[in-house]
Amino acid sequence: MTQKFDRIEKEAREAWEKSENSNTPHIYIGCATCGNATGAQSVVKTIKNKLDEKNIDAVVKEVGCIGMCFAEVLVDVIKPGHPRISYHGVTPETAEEIVESYLVNDDHRPDLALGYFGEGGPDDVEHIESGDVFKNQRRVILKNCGIIDPENINEYIVHGGYRGLAEIIGRKQEEIIDILKDSGLRGRGGAGFPTGRKWESCLRPQADQKYVICNADEGDPGAFMDRSVLEGDPHSVIEGMIIAGYAIGSSKGYFYVRAEYPLAIKRLRKAIEQAKEKNLLGDNILGSDFSFDLEIFQGAGAFVCGESTALVMSIEGNRGWPKPLPRPRTTEEGLWGKPTLLNNVKTFSVVPQILSNGADWFKDIGTEGSPGTAVFALTGKIKRSGLIEVPMGIELGKIIREIGGGILDDKKFKAVQTGGPSGGCLPEDKLDLAVDFDTLVKAGSMMGSGGMVVIDESTCMVDVARYFLDFTFEESCGQCVPCRQGTQQMLEVLNDICEGRGREGDIEHLLELGDSIIKGSICGLGQTAPNPVLSTVQYFRDEYEAHIKDKACPALVCKNLIIFQIDEEKCSACGRCRKACPVEAISGEKKVPHKIDQSKCTKCGICFSECPERFSAVERLTGKEKLAAVSGKEG
Amino acid sequence: MNSTIEKVILLNGGKELQEQTSKALSAFEGKRSEVIPMLQAVQNEIGYLPEEAIREIADLIGMPESKVYGTATFYSQFYFSPRGERTVKVCLGTACHVRGGMLVMEALEREMGIKSGETTEDFKFSLERVNCVGSCALAPVVMVDDDVFGRVESKEAKEVLKQSDPEV
Numbered sequence: 001m002t003q004k005f006d007r008i009e010k011e012a013r014e015a016w017e018k019s020e021n022s023n024t025p026h027i028y029i030g031c032a033t034c035g036n037a038t039g040a041q042s043v044v045k046t047i048k049n050k051l052d053e054k055n056i057d058a059v060v061k062e063v064g065c066i067g068m069c070f071a072e073v074l075v076d077v078i079k080p081g082h083p084r085i086s087y088h089g090v091t092p093e094t095a096e097e098i099v100e101s102y103l104v105n106d107d108h109r110p111d112l113a114l115g116y117f118g119e120g121g122p123d124d125v126e127h128i129e130s131g132d133v134f135k136n137q138r139r140v141i142l143k144n145c146g147i148i149d150p151e152n153i154n155e156y157i158v159h160g161g162y163r164g165l166a167e168i169i170g171r172k173q174e175e176i177i178d179i180l181k182d183s184g185l186r187g188r189g190g191a192g193f194p195t196g197r198k199w200e201s202c203l204r205p206q207a208d209q210k211y212v213i214c215n216a217d218e219g220d221p222g223a224f225m226d227r228s229v230l231e232g233d234p235h236s237v238i239e240g241m242i243i244a245g246y247a248i249g250s251s252k253g254y255f256y257v258r259a260e261y262p263l264a265i266k267r268l269r270k271a272i273e274q275a276k277e278k279n280l281l282g283d284n285i286l287g288s289d290f291s292f293d294l295e296i297f298q299g300a301g302a303f304v305c306g307e308s309t310a311l312v313m314s315i316e317g318n319r320g321w322p323k324p325l326p327r328p329r330t331t332e333e334g335l336w337g338k339p340t341l342l343n344n345v346k347t348f349s350v351v352p353q354i355l356s357n358g359a360d361w362f363k364d365i366g367t368e369g370s371p372g373t374a375v376f377a378l379t380g381k382i383k384r385s386g387l388i389e390v391p392m393g394i395e396l397g398k399i400i401r402e403i404g405g406g407i408l409d410d411k412k413f414k415a416v417q418t419g420g421p422s423g424g425c426l427p428e429d430k431l432d433l434a435v436d437f438d439t440l441v442k443a444g445s446m447m448g449s450g451g452m453v454v455i456d457e458s459t460c461m462v463d464v465a466r467y468f469l470d471f472t473f474e475e476s477c478g479q480c481v482p483c484r485q486g487t488q489q490m491l492e493v494l495n496d497i498c499e500g501r502g503r504e505g506d507i508e509h510l511l512e513l514g515d516s517i518i519k520g521s522i523c524g525l526g527q528t529a530p531n532p533v534l535s536t537v538q539y540f541r542d543e544y545e546a547h548i549k550d551k552a553c554p555a556l557v558c559k560n561l562i563i564f565q566i567d568e569e570k571c572s573a574c575g576r577c578r579k580a581c582p583v584e585a586i587s588g589e590k591k592v593p594h595k596i597d598q599s600k601c602t603k604c605g606i607c608f609s610e611c612p613e614r615f616s617a618v619e620r621l622t623g624k625e626k627l628a629a630v631s632g633k634e635g
Numbered sequence: 636m637n638s639t640i641e642k643v644i645l646l647n648g649g650k651e652l653q654e655q656t657s658k659a660l661s662a663f664e665g666k667r668s669e670v671i672p673m674l675q676a677v678q679n680e681i682g683y684l685p686e687e688a689i690r691e692i693a694d695l696i697g698m699p700e701s702k703v704y705g706t707a708t709f710y711s712q713f714y715f716s717p718r719g720e721r722t723v724k725v726c727l728g729t730a731c732h733v734r735g736g737m738l739v740m741e742a743l744e745r746e747m748g749i750k751s752g753e754t755t756e757d758f759k760f761s762l763e764r765v766n767c768v769g770s771c772a773l774a775p776v777v778m779v780d781d782d783v784f785g786r787v788e789s790k791e792a793k794e795v796l797k798q799s800d801p802e803v
Binding site: 467 | 666670710741
């Protein structure tokens, strides 16, 4: 098989080298969803126009996300004989300047550059790989994201792609599974089940048909890792699925993709077509007797469909209801009752590299119990939001301080949330924990599929818990009582606490409800739904107590517990708040300090953000006594 | 003719729902597993799922209308009444939530005079919340159809609507 693949690789290399080594500059523009959202497409257009206008011959490529979302729009330029210089925050205007200065006049514009990749860059520009963002990262799953053109299969092949597949065809299925088992790879969807063992349990049953499903129903709010991999390196996932098909004896695979990811779907379609054209997918792959076909199924918006049995129900055309226990494993009886292998996007995407580099290579990264890397969407109140990949075992605080650059606006760190609605919040004294599957669970949170939301002092932890419960309550499929009713009860208690109706005993009530929901629910959604509440009670109990006893929201977030007031001494009567107030609750005139009519105020906070910092006259008050004082003064 | 129906027909460019439904479903074989793709195809064509379409899908597959309806209502992607010409989606994923997405939602509700999940009387805009559009670095995010507005402050709600429709 490898001979046939050698030819494919040679052709790919020739095509690639022809474009790469041509004596023309290359321009790479980050055009994943985040880049496009910041205006990447208009930058692409401007650059192409400018090149035309100046009659410059250059290759313009739209690439995936390199993960530095904070720096979008990113434009990388390689001039022949020079390293790759990365420009950040590019607008159509600065894009024109870059073309004009660097390509026409040879001025690399250090003022617009973020840094350079590779060796031998100019002194006045930072070396990105040795900077804080990259030096702590280890890019395995994301190695091609933002580097190659995801719509060109040749680039994937030149970067080592499909070599893993070519090498395993013809080998014994058990051998492939043994390599995976030996590598210690654990599923990247969140629970961390050993991948090799899952594949093995799907190989064992005899069946006329088996299925491979890629779970790309990334529904966790605050996470976009899988989307970035599909948009930036779709072939890696496809290759992993084909290998899985071979290893378990399946000829049919499905991508179950969130419908909210149109660009990922478009790129997958294109990648599937290209793989078929090269005989890497479809009938008699690489001339062997192994055939494998892939189909895309678009999810329709149901978080519970991330659960394996619910996902299967959904493809079959039903409500996405998880099957209650006792039930056979999906690997034995899954889609249409046939053995079905279901893995996350990132799990499939790392498989080809493990097979071509060997199990030991993989084990060398990360920790003994959790080998390999972890991909996180680092977001929230952090300076450098983005998509990162770190070796397992890295210190949690290192991710936040060094890669993320610390807290936005230099506020105080309060917590970091991982695992989404199934996970928990960890406080400052847990920042020295090692990030891996088992340590995070022990601390009351979990790896999850990769959302990592940083929370600062201005975020209310009770409100965060309520936010997640509201989410799981909405997304509960309604099939089993503990989850359907339990999450509703917990949500009502949390609403009471946040809205000033909290009572003594509410915290204990929440803990008791949580315990019952975990024990009684039939699927992972219910069994983990109380986690955000349990972990915030564990680490931030004082905030709950302040809400209940003092009717105070220490973070000044919960509307019913705060009041906006203008400090007469500080108010310079500039009128900005009065004009901005959407409900005309502020009165006052020139030279007369302004006043908020509490009966009209909807606490939208616009006056607070409108008041110029040099006055800071609008203040927020909380707590029984203060609120009583304000209403007393008025009444 | 009541004004809602009149507008629906206007929105559909005067074409019959039946005709559009048939067009959307022409590529399907009528297999059970095609229920969700069929619903998606009809909604892409018409913008929502009218009763007629649910009936037609049920007929094609040979299953009760109630079952098709039951499947459709399970998923948040599907709508059962006509939508506005443009949909304003306020992201309330975790990152947007902690950066004040809810205040933006409230400001938009105030500006548009409707609640999340509703459509303006003139059928220009629908307003809804979404759970993460995956542009967390730009939080809080508002999307108007495919146009993304990042780092939106509640006081900019009017501006977002204005940029989407100069008549607002």
